Amino acid sequence: MVTFLDIVIAGLLLGGLYALIAMGLSLQYGVARVLNVSHGEFIMLGGMLTWTLYTVLGINPLIAVVICGPVAFIIGFAMHRTLFKSLLGKSPTVNAFEGSSMLAAFGLLFIIQNVALIIWGSELRSYSYLQSPVDIAGAIFGARRLVTLAFAVVIGVAFYIFLARTRMGKAIRAAAQDPTTAGLMGVNIDKVLAICFGLGAALAGIAGVLISMCYPVHGVMGLEYTIIAIIVVVLGGMGSIPGAFIGGFILGIIGSIVSYFEPGLALVAYYVIFIFLLLVRPKGIMGK
Amino acid sequence: MHVLEGEGVTKYFGGLAAISNVDFYVDQGEVLGLIGPNGAGKTTLFNLISAALIPKPGIVKYKGVNITGKKPYKICRMGIARTFQTVKIFANLPVFDNVRVGSLFGTFLKMSPAEAEKTTTDLLEFVGLSDASNIPAKDLTLANQKRLEVARALATKPELLLLDELMAGLNQTEVAQAMELVKQIREKGITIIMIEHVMRAIMNVCNRIIVLHHGQKIAEGTPQEIANSKTVIEIYLGEQTNAGS
Amino acid sequence: MSTTGLNLKKLWVPGIYVIILVFLATLPMFGSAYSIIFLISILMYVILAVSWTVFSGPTGYISLAPAAFFGVGIYTSATLGNDLPFTALIIIGGLISTALALLVGALTLRLRGIYFAIFTFGLVELIKHTLLWYEVKFTGTRGRFVVVIDNETIYYALLIVLAVLLITAFIIRRSKYGLALQSIGEYEEAASHMGINVTLVKVLVFGFSAFFMGAAGAIMATRWTYVDPYIAFYLLFSFMPVLMGILGGMGQFYGPIIGAVMVTYLEELLLTKFPYYYMLIFGVILVVAILYLPQGLAGLIEKMRRRYLGGERART
Numbered sequence: 001m002v003t004f005l006d007i008v009i010a011g012l013l014l015g016g017l018y019a020l021i022a023m024g025l026s027l028q029y030g031v032a033r034v035l036n037v038s039h040g041e042f043i044m045l046g047g048m049l050t051w052t053l054y055t056v057l058g059i060n061p062l063i064a065v066v067i068c069g070p071v072a073f074i075i076g077f078a079m080h081r082t083l084f085k086s087l088l089g090k091s092p093t094v095n096a097f098e099g100s101s102m103l104a105a106f107g108l109l110f111i112i113q114n115v116a117l118i119i120w121g122s123e124l125r126s127y128s129y130l131q132s133p134v135d136i137a138g139a140i141f142g143a144r145r146l147v148t149l150a151f152a153v154v155i156g157v158a159f160y161i162f163l164a165r166t167r168m169g170k171a172i173r174a175a176a177q178d179p180t181t182a183g184l185m186g187v188n189i190d191k192v193l194a195i196c197f198g199l200g201a202a203l204a205g206i207a208g209v210l211i212s213m214c215y216p217v218h219g220v221m222g223l224e225y226t227i228i229a230i231i232v233v234v235l236g237g238m239g240s241i242p243g244a245f246i247g248g249f250i251l252g253i254i255g256s257i258v259s260y261f262e263p264g265l266a267l268v269a270y271y272v273i274f275i276f277l278l279l280v281r282p283k284g285i286m287g288k
Numbered sequence: 289m290h291v292l293e294g295e296g297v298t299k300y301f302g303g304l305a306a307i308s309n310v311d312f313y314v315d316q317g318e319v320l321g322l323i324g325p326n327g328a329g330k331t332t333l334f335n336l337i338s339a340a341l342i343p344k345p346g347i348v349k350y351k352g353v354n355i356t357g358k359k360p361y362k363i364c365r366m367g368i369a370r371t372f373q374t375v376k377i378f379a380n381l382p383v384f385d386n387v388r389v390g391s392l393f394g395t396f397l398k399m400s401p402a403e404a405e406k407t408t409t410d411l412l413e414f415v416g417l418s419d420a421s422n423i424p425a426k427d428l429t430l431a432n433q434k435r436l437e438v439a440r441a442l443a444t445k446p447e448l449l450l451l452d453e454l455m456a457g458l459n460q461t462e463v464a465q466a467m468e469l470v471k472q473i474r475e476k477g478i479t480i481i482m483i484e485h486v487m488r489a490i491m492n493v494c495n496r497i498i499v500l501h502h503g504q505k506i507a508e509g510t511p512q513e514i515a516n517s518k519t520v521i522e523i524y525l526g527e528q529t530n531a532g533s
Numbered sequence: 534m535s536t537t538g539l540n541l542k543k544l545w546v547p548g549i550y551v552i553i554l555v556f557l558a559t560l561p562m563f564g565s566a567y568s569i570i571f572l573i574s575i576l577m578y579v580i581l582a583v584s585w586t587v588f589s590g591p592t593g594y595i596s597l598a599p600a601a602f603f604g605v606g607i608y609t610s611a612t613l614g615n616d617l618p619f620t621a622l623i624i625i626g627g628l629i630s631t632a633l634a635l636l637v638g639a640l641t642l643r644l645r646g647i648y649f650a651i652f653t654f655g656l657v658e659l660i661k662h663t664l665l666w667y668e669v670k671f672t673g674t675r676g677r678f679v680v681v682i683d684n685e686t687i688y689y690a691l692l693i694v695l696a697v698l699l700i701t702a703f704i705i706r707r708s709k710y711g712l713a714l715q716s717i718g719e720y721e722e723a724a725s726h727m728g729i730n731v732t733l734v735k736v737l738v739f740g741f742s743a744f745f746m747g748a749a750g751a752i753m754a755t756r757w758t759y760v761d762p763y764i765a766f767y768l769l770f771s772f773m774p775v776l777m778g779i780l781g782g783m784g785q786f787y788g789p790i791i792g793a794v795m796v797t798y799l800e801e802l803l804l805t806k807f808p809y810y811y812m813l814i815f816g817v818i819l820v821v822a823i824l825y826l827p828q829g830l831a832g833l834i835e836k837m838r839r840r841y842l843g844g845e846r847a848r849t
Binding site for chain 3: 338340359360361364365369370372376377378379380381385388389390392393394395401440441443444
């Protein structure tokens with residue numbers, strides 16, 4: 001029999017993933033002002049790459065985190081340096097840039113998705129790793145899910161410390177608040193924006209690795225995660241990374257509850273929350 | 289009854305009061321000047337009147353009617369029009385259409401397309417832009433763009449016109465022309481509130497002046513009284529006043 | 534000068550459209566069956582691209598919802614196809630799409646453009662999930678079979694919808710509401726201060742544009758003899774109009790038309806040989822167009838026209 005505790009813990013597990021992907025998107029939109037609708041595709045790439053690494057090369061998924069994260073970072077960084085930086089130069093206003101960068105990301109969505117479909121085909125891919133059950137207060141979970149949660153929390157906290165304590169972190173926060181002034185204060189804005197975008201992609205890639213441990217992965221899985229990430233970012237407050245972290249867990253728990261009663265209705269429930277926010281408090285929990 | 293009246297108008301941004309408990313009024317036919325150092329809250333006050341922002345707390349009344357919280361388009365149709373500190377023309381539209389928009393949408397009583405065109409032609413002549421009718425607005429000089437904004441605002445047939453730093457960025461000749469324009473608008477019977485840094489213009493044209501500083505009203509009176517007020521002189525000491533003051 | 538009056542010089546542009554429409558109307562009499570099928574694709578995409586541009590072009594609010602409205606039309610035909618005549622399906626499909634658009638617009642167009650964009654982005658998935666859940670839970674079946682309609686009827690139906698779209702869009706553009714739309718796109722804050730009820734104008738035009746997407750969907754449903762939420766609500770049908778609009782250029786009417794014709798033609802060429810590569814190529818084309826052709830091909834043509842035919846002419 002499924003207890004309330006089961007649902008909550010399952011929600012936390014889901015929430016950890018949501019928090020990761022939302023923080024990534026929040027970085028990209030909050031600092032670099034790019035609403036990256038191809039965010040989910042980086043998640044998908046992380047997942048597919050891990051599958052290949054494990055099934056073809058026998059590399060442990062946890063090691064894959066250390067591979068996929070940096071690879072995603074590099075791709076994201078390069079993408080910003082080439083595509084988005086160029087767009088930034090050509091956009092007369094911030095609004096214009098937000099619009100055109102979102103459209104460019106839309107194009108990227110189709111590019112990345114189809115590259116993946118060419119390489120891996122369209123079937124579902126999965127593997128088994130760390131499936132041994134673990135007992136927590138009477139509820140049974142696969143070890144892999146707990147590892148996922150642990151990773152999500154650790155990365156989230158580490159990231160928070162990075163932003164709060166390190167020099168680069170402060171530069172990022174400055175750039176998020178006021179890019180022009182930050183630039184005048186000696187922050188290399190171009191580099192910071194590209195790094196933020198890359199970090200956002202890295203978080204997505206890592207999330208993809210973790211997701212692949214728990215669920216099957218396939219070429220078109222990205223879209224749903226992108227939408228979830230967007231809703232979490234709105235819920236937490238556009239541009240607030242702590243908001244994205246908290247919002248992720250909130251949405252995860254709600255998703256778990258809804259899935260218990262009506263499987264398949266989770267995304268609809270998230271959208272209902274989205275609509276509610278639009279009506280009552282568009283700037284979200286911690287939005288400025 | 290005052291044409292426009294504000295009671296206790298306040299606006300906070302975060303913890304900072306941009307406007308704090310300001311009372312003001314304007315009577316029909318007056319030209320009211322609104323001055324103060326940069327950051328004093330002048331444009332914010334305009335935004336609170338034209339409903340770009342909503343006072344919290346505070347009330348704004350137009351001809352006795354509480355207009356606080358109404359949408360900007362409604363306020364425009366009721367008879368309040370404005371120009372903007374940073375010119376907000378419709379850059380890629382021809383000059384003619386910029387003004388025509390105002391006459392088609394902003395008037396209290398709907399105008400037919402023919403009436404709108406006539407109003408537009410007349411107004412372009414009034415501000416001296418008839419020759420530029422077909423030029424994209426972005427290709428005008430700054431002084432002409434400001435005139436365009438004035439024509440566009442007048443096209444909505446306002447009773448009250450809010451001018452936000454009409455003379456900023458203009459040279460001596462252009463300032464004199466702008467002052468002339470303001471006087472002609474007053475002669476049409478339109479009440480005017482103008483934010484200005486160019487002291488010469490304010491002193492010359494205004495019946496009454498309100499001085500803002502750090503969001504509060506610190507002085508109010510005739511140009512003579514304001515020019516002689518110790519408080520006002522103090523806050524302007526060290527402030528850059530524009531040429532011609 | 535005035536842009537609402539009719540004068541002879543301005544009539545040659547609509548004149549060309551009329552000629553082309555008449556030509557297309559007579560085509561089935563001498564064209565091959567294949568050319569009809571190909572033209573059906575073109576007409577469908579032209580309708581989607583033009584209606585997308587009618588709203589997103591002048592206002593700058595990017596809608597990623599065409600697939601949702603198109604899908605609503607498809608599903609209307611699929612669901613009611615056995616009970617209602619073809620014409621009724623088209624109109625109802627259009628109306629339901631409009632209703633959906635008005636709802637979405639009322640929710641999001643009061644706020645900053647980014648909310649509108651992201652809401653429309655997820656809309657396709659939302660509807661798909663809702664329908665899937667509903668079908669599994671209540672009807673027990675997934676998907677339905679569509680009544681078959683012959684190609685010639687589809688062709689003429691699309692042509693009529695396109696003609697109506699072009700005429701009404703043209704009238705709106707020349708009317709004061711077209712001017713309002715452009716003002717909103719130029720500087721929304723100033724537009725609202727000049728007496729334009731910007732939210733209402735945006736919502737109404739958005740609803741208007743959705744009608745044609747739904748109508749097109751209702752007509753095209755028969756192309757897929759079997760329809761389920763996955764087939765009807767397919768993000769590609771949001772991507773294509775966007776690509777066509779941007780590539781073709783959103784400043785002129787003929788922009789999305791050029792874009793639609795070119796991309797459809799390319800799709801025909803590439804589809805059979807490189808099924809996945811062609812979508813990839815289109816993605817690349819979109820990115821390249823955004824970077825290097827911001828005004829689209831139409832913008833390029835206008836620029837050349839101004840340079841070689843002389844004189845500065847403001848966009849009317």
